[in-house]
Amino acid sequence: MGKKCIPGLFCIENMTLFLLVVVLILLIYVWYTQLVKPIRNLEDQSKIIVVNTPNTLPLASISTRNNPMNDPYAPPLKNDGIYYPTNSGDIRGIPSKVPINIETRGMNMEYQQVGILTRSHSNNDMILPLMGRRNLAGRDKWQYYTISNTGNLNTKLPISVNGKSCTNEYGCDQVYNGDIVYVEGYKDTFNATIYENNLFRYLPY
Numbered sequence: 001m002g003k004k005c006i007p008g009l010f011c012i013e014n015m016t017l018f019l020l021v022v023v024l025i026l027l028i029y030v031w032y033t034q035l036v037k038p039i040r041n042l043e044d045q046s047k048i049i050v051v052n053t054p055n056t057l058p059l060a061s062i063s064t065r066n067n068p069m070n071d072p073y074a075p076p077l078k079n080d081g082i083y084y085p086t087n088s089g090d091i092r093g094i095p096s097k098v099p100i101n102i103e104t105r106g107m108n109m110e111y112q113q114v115g116i117l118t119r120s121h122s123n124n125d126m127i128l129p130l131m132g133r134r135n136l137a138g139r140d141k142w143q144y145y146t147i148s149n150t151g152n153l154n155t156k157l158p159i160s161v162n163g164k165s166c167t168n169e170y171g172c173d174q175v176y177n178g179d180i181v182y183v184e185g186y187k188d189t190f191n192a193t194i195y196e197n198n199l200f201r202y203l204p205y
Contacts, residue, residue, distance in 0.1 A: 072154070074111070075111055076157070076158060108133060108136055111132065111145075113130065114131070114175075115130040115177075115195050116128065117129075117130050117193075118191050118193065119188060119189075119190055120180060120190060121189070129147055130146055130159075132145075140174055141171035141172060141173065143167060144166035144181070146183055157183050157184050157185040159181050159183055159184070160181065161181050176192070177192065179192045
């Protein structure tokens with residue numbers, strides 16, 4: 001004899017309720033796998049993945065110093081205006097193994113004021129700064145120049161020691177206290193006074 005339901009109430013047997021829940025779960029699963037999951041996969045595929053690459057400049061546009069007109073530490077060297085692309089190491093167009101104008105024996109030091117120059121044969125007290133740096137092309141070779149102190153535009157002037165230009169690639173002999181150097185532009189000789197070396201010091205805590 002089956003169970004009777006009280007009038008006014010909706011009755012479901014346990015087995016019927018269980019089957020309804022199973023059917024509902026199956027419908028939700030089919031809906032998710034057929035509609036929702038493919039849409040999410042399409043959204044993931046349409047996302048653009050941006051890989052951050054290191055910010056590298058072409059070798060020809062790297063500037064080692066600021067504007068030579070405004071920077072007293074920039075050497076008096078001219079730029080011949082030739083553009084060197086990064087793959088110009090071989091005239092046949094084959095990319096070079098070692099890029100051009102890249103130091104391979106270590107970096108040259110920056111120019112610094114290493115002393116002063118005073119005019120040898122003059123009554124006025126003309127003092128010019130002696131700018132220099134050690135050259136890596138030769139062990140005891142240096143590169144030097146000076147800056148004029150006349151007018152509004154301070155011009156960088158090449159220096160010669162013992163008849164050798166000190167602004168070229170190979171430099172000249174190191175200048176010591178009392179050495180006589182020739183300054184282009186003034187067409188005169190100057191006596192060099194070299195600053196003392198900045199030595200390593202013991203600095204206890």
